[in-house]
Amino acid sequence: MKNEFFWILIVAIAFHMIGSIEVSADDWPTFHHDLQRTGHSTSNAPDAPKLLWSSIAGPAVSLCASPAVANGKVFTGSCGDDNQDYVYAFDEYNGSLIWKYPVADAVYSSPAVSDGMVFVGSVGPYKTGRLYALNESDGSLIWSKSFGDYVVASPAVHDDKVFITSYDGCAYAFNKSTGNTIWSHCIGKYIIGYTHPSVADGMVFIGGYGVSALNESNGALIWENTNGLSVLGAPTIVNGTVFVDAGSIYALDEHNGSIIWKADYYSYGNGYSTPAVADGMVFAGSAIDTSSKLFALNQSTGKVIWNFSVNDWLQSSPAVADGKVFLTAEKLFVFDEYNGTLIWSYDLGGESHWTPTSPAIADGLVFVNSRYNAGGGMVYAFGTPENKTVPDKTAPLISNVTTSLITNNSATIIWNTDESGNSEIFYGTNMALNKTKTDMNMTTAHSITLTELAENTTYYFSISSTDAANNTGTDDNNGVYYNLTTTLNKGAIFRTLLHKGWNLISILLQI
Secondary structure (H helix, E strand, C coil): CHHHHHHHHHHHHHHHHHHHCCCCCCCECCCCCCCCCCCEECCCCCCCCCEEEEEECCCCCCECCCCEEECCEEEEEECCCCCCEEEEEEECCCCCEEEEEEECCCCCCCCEEECCEEEEEEECCCCCEEEEEEECCCCCEEEEEEECCCCCCCCEEECCEEEEECCCCEEEEEECCCCCEEEEEECCCHHHHHCCCEEECCEEEECECCEEEEECCCCCEEEEECCCCCECCCCEEECCEEEEECCCEEEEECCCCCEEEEECCCCCCCECCCCEEECCEEEECCECCCCCEEEEEECCCCCEEEEEECCCCECCCCEEECCEEEEECCEEEEEECCCCCEEEEEECCCCHHHCCCCCEEECCEEEEEECCCCCCCEEEEEECCCCCCCCCCCCCCEEEEEEECCCCCCEEEEEEEEEEEEEEEEEECCCCCCEEEEEEEEEEEEEEEECCCCCCCEEEEEEEEECCCCCEEEECCCCCCEEEECCCCHHHHHHHHHHCCCCHHHHHHHC
16 A cells, blocks of 8 residues: 555656646746746857847837747737737747737736746736736737736746736736636735746745745745845745845845845846846846946855946846856847856847846847837847757648549549648538548658549548648638539449330430
8 A cells, every 4th residue: 555655646746747847948938047037048059149030020119028938939029109019929940920919008028938828918008907828829819817007027837827916016826727816915015016926946936125925825925025125127046045136136045035145236226137046156237327237246155256347228137058148238248157258249239228128048049139220129049059950830832632533432632742741631522521531651742532432422622731740731722622523323324224124225315
């Protein structure tokens, strides 16, 4: 009995672990990479400013949401002032637009991707907000929730819950699949709405006028540190320590909120940046003037290791990968992680410092937005995809559909595709097409013979071919379906009439 219980326990733990794996480890599926908002990726990252692609969201469109990258797509959102705003999905490898979804107003919220869904907040109009759950594949709406104030923060998705904050001063947990409210916790501090929730060790951490830790299951307050902190970014949680940018950098104990260390090397009143933590260092820095600096601090003590003067407004959050630190202002800056040497930079040509959009790193590439330039808001991808096969997302193209060898009980249907795929026909005597015949052999020259058909009967059909990447191309003749008509069985008629006493001349005259 003990052995049985042991194996049940092991299986349960395994299913729990599997259930928490949502996207590739090299993806960047949420703001600052992960639920702990570490800003650290294990991906390779470009050593030089090699532009892979750039895509414009649209004329006079501003991009105000930091990009997220998952499953071969780059997700972001626009804040086009008087224009219609959208959530966008671009192809990760060539920048082509896959879909866009119109939202009520501006999107400052970096999307979060989980289990085939994209979660993102929007602002307004008239001091209202909304949280959307969209289908990752086509951008269709799954559910949405309305708020009495702005939703600027980026959602955090863990297990079956979506966590978000609003300018109404509250943090919320919703059911991921349905959007039903699980809990809400209202602090009554307006500034909470700009801070992105973080999740670690059964707790949800939020900023604002202070830092709070809430119970992930029910939203109950575990601890709060209001000690004059003003946090506009997200708390970063690593190894039991909560790091926040509150004008100065603080390290707090995850379990009770007490201050472990404080780095007073700069003070700007509010902290706009979400610290990145990697390899024993904390990277942060923000300012709303040209005196801004990026700091690298010792993770254990807060002592300065290096700093760099950006000389521009700085509201973005740094990202770390492959021994490099990436930061956006009017330029994309890339530093050596260990000594702060500037490795390369790229002029984004726009006023990206007006919005706190931050880099995302995935699959050997770095993705950044510029809020707008002469043509509109741009998404940029730098680098070369490494150790990654570009996903095949193109369905076989079907052509040359013909019929041949039609008899009283069979017919052959032939077509071509521009790549190898299987062969499948949906057919029937009406438009319900209630029969199917499939040949799983992969080919570009397709032929299927339908048998056991009724004589002198019209059959309607459509065809499809699916390639090795499971992309399916379908041809239904523009919705009206193809058709064929079987012949009469004249031999059977001839024998029947002879049996009934007809003479040969009469039969020949009839048929």
